Amino acid sequence: MLSDLAPILPDTAAVVDGELHVGGVAASALAAAYATPVIVYDAAHVERAARSWIDALADWPAGSLVAYASKAFSSVGMLRLLADLGLGVDVASHGELGTALRAGIPGDRIVLHGNNKSRVELEAAVAAGVGLVVVDAPQELVLLESIARAAGRVQPILVRLNPDIEVETHRYISTSHGGSKFGVPAGVATELLLQADASDWLEAEGVHLHLGSQLLDTDPWRRVLEWLAGWAVELRTARGGRELQSLDVGGGLGIAYLETQRPPTPAQVVATVTEVLGSQWRDAGLQLPRLVVEPGRSIVGQAALTLYRVGVTKDAGDIRYVNVDGGMSDNPRPVLYQAQYRALLAERAEDAATGAWWVAGVHCESGDVLIEDAPLPEPRPGELLAIPATGAYAASMASTYNMVPRAAVVLVRDGEHRPLLRRERIDELFVRDADAPEFRA
Ligand SMILES: Cc1ncc(COP(=O)(O)O)c(C=O)c1O
Structure with missing residues (x-):
């Protein structure tokens, strides 16, 4: 058995x-x-799985952050164990942010998500010096700017992009199709980045996308990054030559729940991502961005x-x-x-x-x-x-x-x-x- x-x-x-x-x-x-x-x-399994993400990204020349998606399982002890290995944390609520702070995760290793962040959450994030707030809607950008201004802090942001691609997973955990409640279409993302560029209180670092969860194939990452290369060139022009500093490709790698399932390894996902960036992005003359990944399920x-x-x-x-x-x-x-x-x-x-x-x-x-x-x-x-x-x-x-x-x-x-x-x-x-x-x- x-x-x-x-x-x-x-x-x-x-x-x-x-x-x-x-x-x-x-x-x-x-x-x-x-x-x-x-x-x-x-504990040994968690550490091995976390290290496999860190190791896979170790040679990426533009730098990287592995931000554990704490929605998968959050407790102070678990976050400390992961932080000791060099991971950051992705949080999606005030409570998850509070857990990360209680665990002593440095603000610059925290990424804040949410499709409807409250004023209180955004204020807490700015006060904590959260490294990246992932902006999910136009009104949120305006609210965040006013909060950063009032706090006298420049807040680094990513804009969550909805790439409008279908992936093979349960529809409740697919997040990148056109009808998803998460993120904004490419045209709106361009507008938001331009707005942030014009602000003294926001630092537009780049874009975020998360394709869906429990993905058992690397193809969705390939497809989205090939498409993204073309958009990144247009974006650079629209921003007067300014390049994406960071690219957050989210989480989503699946695990085997049944003995017949064979998910790719973190190394295979990272190889797919870096291969497309190393070829298509280089061919387009784009600067390589810092890579952020947000694995949850594949670690715990x-x-x-x-x-x-x-x-x-x-x-x-x-x-x-x-x-x-x-x-x-x-x-x-x-x-x-x-x-x-x-x-x-x-x-x-x-x-x-x-x-x-x-x-x-x-x-x-x-x-x-x-x-x-x-x-x-x-x-x-x-x-x-x-x-x-x-x-x-x-x-x-x-x-x-x-x-x-x-x-x-x-x-x-x-x-x-x-x-x-x-x-x-x-x-x-x-x-x-x-x-x-x-x-x-
Ligand atoms: C924005 C974002 N990042 C990361 C994750 C983690 O995904 P997973 O646990 O599938 O790796 C999720 C999961 O829903 C998410 O919405």
């Missing part, structure tokens, strides 16, 4: 006496220490797995259900975008599958099914079930639906474990709860 699933497990996953271990820690020990569900990150996605406790099993028509003690509150991806996963029984990791079970969550939604038709040995109540590749957009999208406390998130390394986020307590669910007695009849 484990060897079938090796391509989707964290780097240090191993089976010892039939039981799944990660980072040298047994699944049963983690469940005993933190209860279930528990999300377990392999496969680094983690979630451990659940099996509860009751049940047959309903042709479907055999195995119910676990979490679900859409700790991983909403299956209900949001029909995301697919595999599972294994953590204490019988090498037992062969004997059938296909639907792994159902505890929530009051028929759609709260984490996996349809998961090949498994017959699960028994009380056993631990592991779902690999849950490190991205699971804990960060967690909710307390049905007043279920959020799961612990744990880091493992060399036989030891540490919490990144401890399990939420029931009493913490009431922290925001106000009684409003005056409004009762």
Whole structure:
């Protein structure tokens, strides 16, 4: 079983006496220490994946920044681990910015995103000396300029470009088609850069684009950069010879959720990007820009797995259900975008599958099914079930639906474990709860 699933497990996953271990820690020990569900990150895997981006860009002559997309999973401990390797952070809200600052990430290594940033967010970003604010709309440029002016600080910006290209991924995570809510078309981007050039309070560094997420092919990057070369030449003319200093090509590299998926490596994505820049951009006489990348999923996605406790099993028509003690509150991806996963029984990791079970969550939604038709040995109540590749957009999208406390998130390394986020307590669910007695009849 484990060897079938090796391509989707964290780097240090191993089976010892039939039981799944990660980072040298047994699944049963983690469940005993933190209860279930528990999300377990392999520190070595995170570091290897982060370094593969840093190494891939190390030789780019115009400089680079790897800004981890913290929406994939954000906690102070995780951001510190990545910052120690030289990464910056991409944040998309006041809360994500606050986490990055609390983690001690220097402002100049922070990139702020958002298709509808509030005044408060922009003021916080300017005050923190955020290295790049990625402007997403004309009104935002005007607001940001006034904030930078009032603060007496020159704010470096990128303009988010919508290149209007289709990519192959789920439509909820495709961001570069003409109808996307993100970014502006090329003509508007030119206008915004000219406006910023004319301002004493904005420093127009370049452009940003993010094609979509969970991309399993490098072709979209090639297509967009080939198109971009032509636009960059026109832009240089429009700006009186001023060149793009920075080019942010976003994130988007996919991971293997299923053992059959073979995503490209960061090195392959970077090779595609630098090859087009090195040929088409050079041919067009364009100056090479500093490269910014914003990987999220490809750093943390496969680094983690979630451990659940099996509860009751049940047959309903042709479907055999195995119910676990979490679900859409700790991983909403299956209900949001029909995301697919595999599972294994953590204490019988090498037992062969004997059938296909639907792994159902505890929530009051028929759609709260984490996996349809998961090949498994017959699960028994009380056993631990592991779902690999849950490190991205699971804990960060967690909710307390049905007043279920959020799961612990744990880091493992060399036989030891540490919490990144401890399990939420029931009493913490009431922290925001106000009684409003005056409004009762
Ligand atoms: C602007 C931007 N950058 C980076 C990312 C990270 O993408 P991924 O986790 O697919 O690498 C996203 C994801 O939605 C994004 O919107």
